[in-house]
Amino acid sequence: MKFTRLIAIVAALAGLLTATVYSAHAESGGNLPASHPEALEEGRVSCSECHEDQLKGILKPFATFNHSTPFILNHRFYAGQNDQLCATCHKRSFCNDCHTSKENMKPALKYGDRPDRMIPHRGDYLSQHKIDGKMDPGSCYKCHGRANNEKCMGCHR
Amino acid sequence: MRRFKCFLGMVLCLMPTLATAAPEFTVDSATYLRYQQSDAPRFDRKFQAPVTQYLTIDAAKIGINGLSLHFSGWGDAIMGNVLGDESRYDGSLTYFYLDYRLPTNNAQVKAGRMFIFDGLANEQIDGVSFRTDLPLGLTLSAFGGIPSKLDYEKRSTVTIAGAPTPVNFYETGNKGDSIVGGRVSSRLAGIMELGVSTLYEGGIGTVVSNGALVPGSDGYIAPGSLRSYRQLVGGDLWFSPFKMAELNGHTSYDLASSGIAENSYLLTVRPLDKLTFNGEYTDQNPKNYFTGSNLPSLFNPTINDKMRRYGATVTLAATKSVEISSDYRRYNRENKGNSYRCGFDVRGTFAENKVRTGFSYHRVEGADVASVAGSTSATRYNELRGYAMYDTHSYVAAFDGIAQIYNQNINGRDSAFELLASLGYHVTPHLLVSGDISYGQNPDYNDEVKGLLKVVYNFTTEGKGAHK
Numbered sequence: 001m002k003f004t005r006l007i008a009i010v011a012a013l014a015g016l017l018t019a020t021v022y023s024a025h026a027e028s029g030g031n032l033p034a035s036h037p038e039a040l041e042e043g044r045v046s047c048s049e050c051h052e053d054q055l056k057g058i059l060k061p062f063a064t065f066n067h068s069t070p071f072i073l074n075h076r077f078y079a080g081q082n083d084q085l086c087a088t089c090h091k092r093s094f095c096n097d098c099h100t101s102k103e104n105m106k107p108a109l110k111y112g113d114r115p116d117r118m119i120p121h122r123g124d125y126l127s128q129h130k131i132d133g134k135m136d137p138g139s140c141y142k143c144h145g146r147a148n149n150e151k152c153m154g155c156h157r
Numbered sequence: 158m159r160r161f162k163c164f165l166g167m168v169l170c171l172m173p174t175l176a177t178a179a180p181e182f183t184v185d186s187a188t189y190l191r192y193q194q195s196d197a198p199r200f201d202r203k204f205q206a207p208v209t210q211y212l213t214i215d216a217a218k219i220g221i222n223g224l225s226l227h228f229s230g231w232g233d234a235i236m237g238n239v240l241g242d243e244s245r246y247d248g249s250l251t252y253f254y255l256d257y258r259l260p261t262n263n264a265q266v267k268a269g270r271m272f273i274f275d276g277l278a279n280e281q282i283d284g285v286s287f288r289t290d291l292p293l294g295l296t297l298s299a300f301g302g303i304p305s306k307l308d309y310e311k312r313s314t315v316t317i318a319g320a321p322t323p324v325n326f327y328e329t330g331n332k333g334d335s336i337v338g339g340r341v342s343s344r345l346a347g348i349m350e351l352g353v354s355t356l357y358e359g360g361i362g363t364v365v366s367n368g369a370l371v372p373g374s375d376g377y378i379a380p381g382s383l384r385s386y387r388q389l390v391g392g393d394l395w396f397s398p399f400k401m402a403e404l405n406g407h408t409s410y411d412l413a414s415s416g417i418a419e420n421s422y423l424l425t426v427r428p429l430d431k432l433t434f435n436g437e438y439t440d441q442n443p444k445n446y447f448t449g450s451n452l453p454s455l456f457n458p459t460i461n462d463k464m465r466r467y468g469a470t471v472t473l474a475a476t477k478s479v480e481i482s483s484d485y486r487r488y489n490r491e492n493k494g495n496s497y498r499c500g501f502d503v504r505g506t507f508a509e510n511k512v513r514t515g516f517s518y519h520r521v522e523g524a525d526v527a528s529v530a531g532s533t534s535a536t537r538y539n540e541l542r543g544y545a546m547y548d549t550h551s552y553v554a555a556f557d558g559i560a561q562i563y564n565q566n567i568n569g570r571d572s573a574f575e576l577l578a579s580l581g582y583h584v585t586p587h588l589l590v591s592g593d594i595s596y597g598q599n600p601d602y603n604d605e606v607k608g609l610l611k612v613v614y615n616f617t618t619e620g621k622g623a624h625k
Contacts, residue, residue, distance in 0.1 A: 115545075138419075
């Protein structure tokens with residue numbers, strides 16, 4: 001068995017053990033709910049409209065997570081630290097509409113009936129990507145650098 | 158694809174049991190029938206009619222409180238012309254995992270195929286992950302398993318100077334045979350979160366020599382091609398010294414190529430409830446940032462370049478219904494020159510969210526490089542977009558138009574545009590049938606017509622909570 005596989009298995013087992021033992025013995029630290037307890041309207045939410053204090057379990061103000069335009073454009077910073085909070089309102093498949101290893105329909109095509117959603121690559125992106133890609137290849141890399149690039153390989157060999 | 162069919166079969170067999178056993182059970186199904194007709198210069202007119210089925214199933218509280226099962230995947234079949242080396246049938250298992258949430262401390266264990274978004278990790282794995290809160294504001298998370306392979310991975314035989322025999326290595330795809338990672342963070346309530354994360358992926362670019370698998374060695378791998386492992390460490394930060402200001406960001410360091418891969422930071426200032434200023438700064442070193450790519454011809458780690466991006470956005474919630482934002486972003490590339498993008502965006506929601514509309518304008522001034530059709534100014538253009546939608550919860554109607562007007566012709570065209578109209582009807586609260594039609598012209602196609610018929614079915618036994 002390869003060393004790294006051994007590390008993976010040991011790490012996973014240690015994690016399971018730690019989580020189970022710790023959670024059984026530690027004081028309650030305020031679990032986030034599995035789902036938001038109230039139904040939310042479709043469209044952007046503003047957490048601070050109803051909540052004034054800070055989120056238990058995340059220890060950040062609710063206002064930090066208001067879904068304004070800058071929040072949506074920069075959501076990677078918040079998801080990298082608090083993806084369990086995202087999961088109280090969003091199914092994982094919501095993230096995978098854009099962030100996935102293999103996809104054959106671009107998100108803008110799937111959600112043509114939702115022009116209000118900020119979704120990448122609206123319109124003719126075939127022509128557009130030649131310009132954007134030259135300006136900022138790092139932004140392409142996040143989604144297409146290591147996966148989800150089967151169609152890129154048609155031209156970029 | 159075979160594995161996907163196997164998983165799908167398993168899930169479909171389990172569905173009746175889950176539906177009766179799980180108190181909270183949801184099924185989301187979306188079927189898309191597309192019609193695409195394109196007319197490109199020097200090519201025959203082509204049409205395609207792919208059918209794509211997405212399926213997501215979530216079953217919560219299965220047997221034990223806190224235990225849930227999650228499945229998501231898609232499959233499609235193409236009718237009409239198959240282009241290039243496209244497959245007529247395709248599919249993907251996006252995730253399929255068991256999730257157990259312990260009663261306290263946000264402790265959670267997952268097992269199966271899943272996505273990991275944690276610290277610097279952004280991975281799809283077949284394995285196990287867990288996280289928990291610890292005393293003193295600490296959190297701990299870790300994952301381990303096998304990176305899920307891309308089904309278009311293939312290997313090639315090459316002769317590399319210095320290697321005793323011709324060797325094979327991945328031509329496309331570079332997933333390793335194991336991956337581990339984790340993150341530790343410390344939180345100071347309402348003021349700061351500081352995280353440290355790491356990731357190690359081994360067995361990448363494994364060399365196949367004389368039919369026998371041997372561990373990859375950098376000595377056998379051509380400069381700039383794949384490395385035998387990927388190892389990253391990074392730090393992330395959320396810092397809010399005052400209620401009105403927040404600093405978010407992360408730095409990642411690639412140990413395999415010994416250099417900082419990325420610095421990315423965002424400053425948010427809210428002087429008033431309705432006014433937000435954002436300043437952002439990102440720099441990336443291709444030598445270290447692109448080193449994990451499976452497409453080095455596009456994301457070339459040997460390119461002598463440094464990419465830097467910075468800018469600012471001002472957002473004003475003018476009324477409860479209208480938001481206006483203005484943005485400026487500058488891009489510096491050491492070997493391609495400087496570019497910028499600036500403009501504004503207005504969004505509105507009216508009539509209790511039934512009417513949603515927006516308009517935006519952006520100007521892009523690309524660097525003077527011969528990048529598109531030999532032109533030096535084709536990277537300069539104006540972009541306009543406008544949309545409106547009306548959703549009564551019975552009918553949904555939407556219109557969307559986007560256009561780019563270039564400073565100089567590309568392939569004989571001075572602009573590109575696409576107009577899209579959509580109409581849908583909720584047959585029942587759970588069942589939506591809608592149709593989209595779009596028409597466009599652009600430098601690649603004389604004209605492009607696309608039609609889409611969508612049937613969406615959402616079933617849930619949950620009577621409350623977010624729709625997710």
